Amino acid sequence: MSLSAEIKHLVSTTIAELYPEVDLNATPISINLTKAEFEGDYTVVLFPYVKTLRMKPDVLGNTIGEKLVAQHSLFSKFSVVAGFLNLTIADKYFIDLLQRNFNDKCYGTQALKNNKVMVEYSSPNTNKPLHFGHLRNIFLGAAVSEILKATGNGVVKANLINDRGIHICKSMIAWKKTANGATPESTGTKGDHLVGDYYVKFNELYKAELAQLIAGGMDEKTAEKEAPIMKEAQDMLRLWEAGDPETMQLWKAMNGWVYEGFNVTYDKMGISFDKWYYESETYLLGKKLVEDGLKKGVLFKKENGSIWIDLSADGLDEKLLLRGDGTSVYITQDLGTAKLKYEDFCLSKSIYVIADEQNYHMQVLQLILAKLGEPCAPTIHHLSYGMVELPTGRMKSREGTVVDADDMIAEMVQLALEQTKQQGKTDGFTEEELNQLAEMIGLGALKFYLLRVDPKKKMIFDPKESIDLHGFTATFIQYAHARICSILRKEQVELLPSAAQLNAAKAKTDIHKLEKDLLKHLELYPTVLNNASNELNPSEMCNYCFQLAQLFNGFYAELSISKAESEEAKHFRLMLIVMTALVLRNGMKLMGIALPEKM
RNA sequence: GGUCCGGUAGCUCAGCUGGAUAGAGCGACAGCCUUCUAAGCUGUAGGUCAUUGGUUCGAAUCCAAUCCGGAUCACCA
Numbered sequence: 001m002s003l004s005a006e007i008k009h010l011v012s013t014t015i016a017e018l019y020p021e022v023d024l025n026a027t028p029i030s031i032n033l034t035k036a037e038f039e040g041d042y043t044v045v046l047f048p049y050v051k052t053l054r055m056k057p058d059v060l061g062n063t064i065g066e067k068l069v070a071q072h073s074l075f076s077k078f079s080v081v082a083g084f085l086n087l088t089i090a091d092k093y094f095i096d097l098l099q100r101n102f103n104d105k106c107y108g109t110q111a112l113k114n115n116k117v118m119v120e121y122s123s124p125n126t127n128k129p130l131h132f133g134h135l136r137n138i139f140l141g142a143a144v145s146e147i148l149k150a151t152g153n154g155v156v157k158a159n160l161i162n163d164r165g166i167h168i169c170k171s172m173i174a175w176k177k178t179a180n181g182a183t184p185e186s187t188g189t190k191g192d193h194l195v196g197d198y199y200v201k202f203n204e205l206y207k208a209e210l211a212q213l214i215a216g217g218m219d220e221k222t223a224e225k226e227a228p229i230m231k232e233a234q235d236m237l238r239l240w241e242a243g244d245p246e247t248m249q250l251w252k253a254m255n256g257w258v259y260e261g262f263n264v265t266y267d268k269m270g271i272s273f274d275k276w277y278y279e280s281e282t283y284l285l286g287k288k289l290v291e292d293g294l295k296k297g298v299l300f301k302k303e304n305g306s307i308w309i310d311l312s313a314d315g316l317d318e319k320l321l322l323r324g325d326g327t328s329v330y331i332t333q334d335l336g337t338a339k340l341k342y343e344d345f346c347l348s349k350s351i352y353v354i355a356d357e358q359n360y361h362m363q364v365l366q367l368i369l370a371k372l373g374e375p376c377a378p379t380i381h382h383l384s385y386g387m388v389e390l391p392t393g394r395m396k397s398r399e400g401t402v403v404d405a406d407d408m409i410a411e412m413v414q415l416a417l418e419q420t421k422q423q424g425k426t427d428g429f430t431e432e433e434l435n436q437l438a439e440m441i442g443l444g445a446l447k448f449y450l451l452r453v454d455p456k457k458k459m460i461f462d463p464k465e466s467i468d469l470h471g472f473t474a475t476f477i478q479y480a481h482a483r484i485c486s487i488l489r490k491e492q493v494e495l496l497p498s499a500a501q502l503n504a505a506k507a508k509t510d511i512h513k514l515e516k517d518l519l520k521h522l523e524l525y526p527t528v529l530n531n532a533s534n535e536l537n538p539s540e541m542c543n544y545c546f547q548l549a550q551l552f553n554g555f556y557a558e559l560s561i562s563k564a565e566s567e568e569a570k571h572f573r574l575m576l577i578v579m580t581a582l583v584l585r586n587g588m589k590l591m592g593i594a595l596p597e598k599m
Numbered sequence: 600g601g602u603c604c605g606g607u608a609g610c611u612c613a614g615c616u617g618g619a620u621a622g623a624g625c626g627a628c629a630g631c632c633u634u635c636u637a638a639g640c641u642g643u644a645g646g647u648c649a650u651u652g653g654u655u656c657g658a659a660u661c662c663a664a665u666c667c668g669g670a671u672c673a674c675c676a
Binding site for chain 2: 045083165276386387389452460478
């Protein structure tokens, strides 16, 4: 049980004993961390009970406080200020906490549940390379997966590759027309970038044709439909659906290039998946669901043969599920894929990491599945996140206005390398070690930058301003960790201290305020992890780790460890920083960020 | 127009299951390295928590309305 839960329990019991007339269900105890300017650790708000009991707040507070301190060794003293009962936690609690957990690698993690949660993220199109906006999706999905694992869930990390459709045909057409057989090998270009270049090329050609048609007197709408290159792309899509051998061959080749490129990027970022779905294999799945729905009377057919669902009773519109010619639309595939995922893994929860522009789509998807009576419906959860935009607006691959993911990673690593060299603290490092460190710092900064903000908030990223390595950053946390490791090296502390050291630390009775602040924060880790898991929000963990590093830095500046005032204090502090380093490592690992021992 | 999301310091963001004088980082200014890593620490300046009204002993937090910004509402994906 967490400290605050324990306090809540003890206070509730005490109030119930003293004042049975108080209805604690109607007005539950409210416990907060005591504000820094007052003495104490946790505060009970008394106002809700003052009225019903018709007592003065200070009398009530003193009565409760006296009983608590007399009966429970958890509390060492109390004070009442206005309507607030400030409780001081006995040092022994924190000494025990440290003793129990300082080297527990599983501190805060929860026992394995017997469930399966799928987290689908990344899910790229195969017509262009990954950009900065995709990174937010990828890091979010990966972090949420790790957080769910740490809280005992069986997690399946899934990637649904959008490998078919008009967009890939556009790249294919442009390649056929202009590439002269260029391949990643022949050009020395990373496969995903090569294909992306032809996607941009397609749009250039398309625009030129549009301009010509419009100059010839055609209106814009017609021109968009009549442009020859667009017709070619649509013809190619038909050929693909018919399984035309030549088209399939080119499609496979170009997708293969893209996958090679993606895998390089995923590897670089430390991202992996347990299950890959390909839209080319799933895009026909939803049709049967739609046919069944029609039989059940949940759906209806219009004169032209198209099939719809009426969601107006739910405040939404009529939604098309199957075209008049019997072909699928976007949501048809998603219906089928949702069912497939559910049946593949017996999922208790299916999380979709998808940008908030698709909120409506996801809402409709879930509603339709529910109306069809599909058991997967209640398992679906849309983890919606805000898009990353440039100061000039949205990133658009076809316009070429994107910050490329590979470039961004390379830039951050380069920046980290320069600054590391400038610091001049890595003298004994080999070239290899230096590069590893730069990757840890550069990639860590990037991940943290994208994860530290509440997912639902939109972000604006200015490529002209490089991501900082000071302040609220991964670097700050990495640095605190390196400092701890430096002390531990110097003091030659093994991870498990000797019995003598343990006893020495136990003998310490008085805890300095800075030590206590650190311990109080360490105590919160399991609660924060649990919250981050419930909310699917890694930013809470980012904030927590940053605050912990901040508290450590304050402690470090004020209190010496190797020159502590006594042996007891020294061993106590060594244990304290061992635990701090452990929690920092575990917390940051959830975000895929490693902490160096030296930097 | 309907629905959804956001609006907190110059900038980027915490805080939002109601609690004490609204917190960090960046930027600005002033200090701190013969003592464990200064990628750090300490301090100063900087706020009508978009606006108005309501609920309450108490509102950045809950409710309503308004204003601003964004997303979305295709036989596109």
